[in-house]
Amino acid sequence: MCPTQRQVFIKHLQNVAKESDYPALDVFICTADPYKEPPISVVNTALSVMAYDYPTEKLSVYVSDDGGSQLTLFAFMEAARFATHWLPYCRKNKIVERCPEAYFESNPSSWFPEADQIKLMYENMRVRVETAVKSGIISHDYINSKQELEAFSRWTDGFTSQNHPAVIQVLLECGKDEDVMGHTMPNLVYVSRGKSINLTHNFKAGALNALLRVSATMTNAPVILTLDSDMYSNDPETPLRALCYLLDPSMDPKLAYVQFPQIFYGINKNDIYGGEARHVFQIHPAGMDGLKGPIYLGTGGFFRRKVFFGGPSETFELKQDHLGSKSIKSREILASAHHVADCNFESQSQWGTKMGFRYGSLVEDMYTSYMLQCEGWKSIFCHPKRPAFLGNSPSNFHDFLNQTRRWSIGLLEVVFCKYSPITYGTRTINLLSGLCFAYYSFCPIWSIPITIYAFLPQLALLNYVSIFPKVCPFTRIIVNNNNIDIY
Numbered sequence: 001m002c003p004t005q006r007q008v009f010i011k012h013l014q015n016v017a018k019e020s021d022y023p024a025l026d027v028f029i030c031t032a033d034p035y036k037e038p039p040i041s042v043v044n045t046a047l048s049v050m051a052y053d054y055p056t057e058k059l060s061v062y063v064s065d066d067g068g069s070q071l072t073l074f075a076f077m078e079a080a081r082f083a084t085h086w087l088p089y090c091r092k093n094k095i096v097e098r099c100p101e102a103y104f105e106s107n108p109s110s111w112f113p114e115a116d117q118i119k120l121m122y123e124n125m126r127v128r129v130e131t132a133v134k135s136g137i138i139s140h141d142y143i144n145s146k147q148e149l150e151a152f153s154r155w156t157d158g159f160t161s162q163n164h165p166a167v168i169q170v171l172l173e174c175g176k177d178e179d180v181m182g183h184t185m186p187n188l189v190y191v192s193r194g195k196s197i198n199l200t201h202n203f204k205a206g207a208l209n210a211l212l213r214v215s216a217t218m219t220n221a222p223v224i225l226t227l228d229s230d231m232y233s234n235d236p237e238t239p240l241r242a243l244c245y246l247l248d249p250s251m252d253p254k255l256a257y258v259q260f261p262q263i264f265y266g267i268n269k270n271d272i273y274g275g276e277a278r279h280v281f282q283i284h285p286a287g288m289d290g291l292k293g294p295i296y297l298g299t300g301g302f303f304r305r306k307v308f309f310g311g312p313s314e315t316f317e318l319k320q321d322h323l324g325s326k327s328i329k330s331r332e333i334l335a336s337a338h339h340v341a342d343c344n345f346e347s348q349s350q351w352g353t354k355m356g357f358r359y360g361s362l363v364e365d366m367y368t369s370y371m372l373q374c375e376g377w378k379s380i381f382c383h384p385k386r387p388a389f390l391g392n393s394p395s396n397f398h399d400f401l402n403q404t405r406r407w408s409i410g411l412l413e414v415v416f417c418k419y420s421p422i423t424y425g426t427r428t429i430n431l432l433s434g435l436c437f438a439y440y441s442f443c444p445i446w447s448i449p450i451t452i453y454a455f456l457p458q459l460a461l462l463n464y465v466s467i468f469p470k471v472c473p474f475t476r477i478i479v480n481n482n483n484i485d486i487y
């Protein structure tokens with residue numbers, strides 16, 4: 001009952017931890033369809049986080065491609081090359097806008113001398129990626145090495161987006177690959193988890209769990225950031241902001257994640273579909289921050305890895321010994337990464353029920369955070385003045401209806417599950433937090449009174465029936481006493 005606004009002072013972070021003590025950070029980016037989510041936009045999302053103001057050797061970016069598309073892999077091969085120019089350019093010139101598309105749309109008067117050359121490289125990359133997507137074919141002229149050719153050879157006959165073995169390709173390796181200034185690059189890994197038409201794949205939650213496991217075999221960072229393909233980072237200091245909470249010695253050890261709001265740039269004029277959804281993405285989370293914390297909004301959440309493996313009272317040891325100094329391209333690591341990304345790996349396991357992102361609802365974000373809070377975890381809402389992330393929301397009626405239907409089904413799945421917030425949540429978390437989750441999950445029910453209200457007045461008017469009560473003497477007295485002029 002106490003809406004919370006927080007502010008962090010990044011410069012004080014050095015009093016708590018030196019840069020060398022920062023935890024490693026694994027960033028998960030999900031994409032599912034190269035035609036609905038253009039690979040060039042996913043590439044922009046990845047580049048904006050690869051260029052974070054964060055120790056490069058501690059940063060890894062994993063891209064989950066649920067579309068299992070060569071086009072997405074090709075786009076990331078291109079991105080890996082372009083990044084070797086883009087990252088040093090941003091770092092040297094202290095660029096704030098690290099998403100190339102957004103940067104090159106900004107005013108050229110703020111550009112630095114090399115910008116034109118880098119823009120040309122970006123444009124060339126964009127044309128190659130878009131040409132490939134348009135034609136559906138990756139020209140041999142675009143393939144630069146035997147290694148790349150080998151990667152594409154995994155798309156054999158019978159490989160479809162719903163039925164294929166796991167494909168994992170390390171595109172950049174920290175400590176081995178360098179940018180044009182000789183500085184190391186962050187890890188960049190393409191993952192398309194294995195799928196079978198006979199097994200459920202659990203949508204985005206399934207994709208995120210595959211990334212949780214694959215990243216555990218490679219880098220196993222204690223902090224994880226999840227991002228949607230349509231949301232790029234708008235502030236290179238964002239991970240430091242999250243660290244201000246995650247490393248704060250006076251912070252409640254039950255803190256599970258730091259959530260940033262979803263803010264959109266691609267909303268249509270006057271936002272006729274209410275795509276900004278400010279109440280969902282900005283207002284309610286600030287309110288819930290005064291209780292046990294905001295829900296997870298699906299993107300822009302910095303998690304402690306351990307929260308996915310048990311409640312706050314359970315001791316979880318983040319094992320790093322298996323990683324040793326082995327290259328993430330080593331045969332051994334790649335073999336275990338492929339093993340955990342296989343479609344059969346989760347059968348008969350606790351993934352999605354007790355571990356990882358939770359299955360059972362199409363709104364895996366809200367459901368996962370609900371279950372985490374039921375386990376005793378808390379969260380924090382971080383809403384800086386400069387939006388940390390900027391994204392796209394549906395800009396046409398068809399997409400908007402699709403999204404609303406998907407959310408409604410997902411929310412009702414939470415209402416009718418055995419952990420319904422109204423019965424289980426109110427008892428397990430606390431009454432108010434349980435009611436907040438219940439408010440979210442019961443939202444689709446609003447459609448009933450709203451639909452009635454949309455038609456009833458017209459029908460009543462046509463039938464000369466009044467649907468509003470007549471003013472009775474008693475109401476008149478109240479109105480008069482309150483000096484309200486109703487005429």
Ligand SMILES: O=c1ccn([C@@H]2O[C@H](COP(=O)(O)OP(=O)(O)O[C@H]3O[C@H](CO)[C@@H](O)[C@H](O)[C@H]3O)[C@@H](O)[C@H]2O)c(=O)[nH]1
Pocket residue numbers: 030031032033037064066202203204207227228229230297298299362363364365366403410
């Ligand atoms: O099988 C799937 C389906 C979707 N996605 C990815 O999930 C993300 C979100 O999907 P999108 O179609 O953009 O859904 P939205 O309705 O815009 O997403 C909102 O609602 C979702 C469900 O609550 C959350 O997961 C998102 O983070 C939140 O932004 C995208 O990056 C997709 O690529 C997958 O990886 N696999």
Ligand SMILES: [Mn+2]
Pocket residue numbers: 228230392393
């Ligand atoms: Mn989206």
